[in-house]
Amino acid sequence: MTVRTLFATRFYEDDLGDAALLAELEDASLDLAREDRAGVAWSKAHGYRGYTSYASLNDLPSRDPRFADLVRLLNKHVARFADACAFDLGGRKLKLDSLWVNVLKPGGNHSGHIHPHSAVSGTLYVATPPGAGALRLEDPRLPMMMAAPTRRADADESHATFVYAEPKPGSVFLWESWLRHEVVPNAAKGERISISFNYR
Template identity: 55%
Template sequence: MPEFKSLFATPLYHARLSDFDPKVDTDELEASCYSIAEDDEAGQTWCEEQGYPGYTSYASLTDLPWRFPIFADVVKALDQHVAAFAEHCQLDLGDKQLQLEDLWINILPEGGSHSSHIHPHSVISGTTYVAMPDGASALKLEDPRLPMMMAAPTRVKNAREELKPFVYIAPAPGDVLLWESWLRHEVPMSMSEEDRISVSFNYKWE
């Protein structure tokens, strides 16, 4: 009988942020995201200049955990999630460790999207979800081998998940997703009339 093995796995970590302490109230986190967005004039200006739909603090605020206690709590929980993911991935960190590099707010309105991208210079990236109303976009993940498949036929429509060229993950508020930073991903156009709110982050190795 033939033997089949799945090689070169691409791991995705999916958990509840509250699986680790401190527990973070998503309603309070949502209110904080809106409050920060309203006061962040530099971030609003950057979004307008870049044609970014909605709001992101990515280019304006680099010290959210220092400014706002609830974000400090988010980071304390994320540190534990990232450590668990790194252990699962069997990363040999040597005498260095994974540390938060940056963390930012995303508020995506109806019709907003975030094009396909990676997070260079980081090791682990991820997002914790604050508000995911009906019609809000799932996270779209791309098979990293896709650019090398120039002459390959497409997969059948009902292919097993590990063989699909794209996988869509629909998280719930309070979920956290982690992946290795080289994994290409995007947020397709959101069809919800309400805002899709998330907090994204990168961890570096030093």
């Protein structure tokens, strides 16, 4: 008998590799959460528990050299992930499309979603106090499983319907942008700070 594994879903995990920059990014993120009035207003109007620059600032790398330094590091991580995915880019490189800060207060979450019009999406975790929660990834075949039985409790990760990726400060997570994911509620006593981004 032969059983083959087909249509693998890649998920990338690595450390940013620059602890000093990580500390600077924490300061930069908290500065934005205090000073970006449009972002604060958008977060409040849309029920985001905390602050995000998602809808207010689209120029962080040109606005602040700390974010420009981050992009230089992310470009290397994304290039390695693109190679692991066997992308045929015709000699070109994936390019940063958007980058935004998230400061999630205790109890805050972000429901399941995808990132349309992008090739690779990801998050850098800047501050993850104990209990801050994981990134929950959903099996992309779930809508098509129809009458499929549930999986055994001892099934390995490759058979799971949902996989929880536990970040730590400095964790870089990357995935293809069609992969549905969500931010589980922040059960920590402090704020979870992350920087999310899309490449196209």
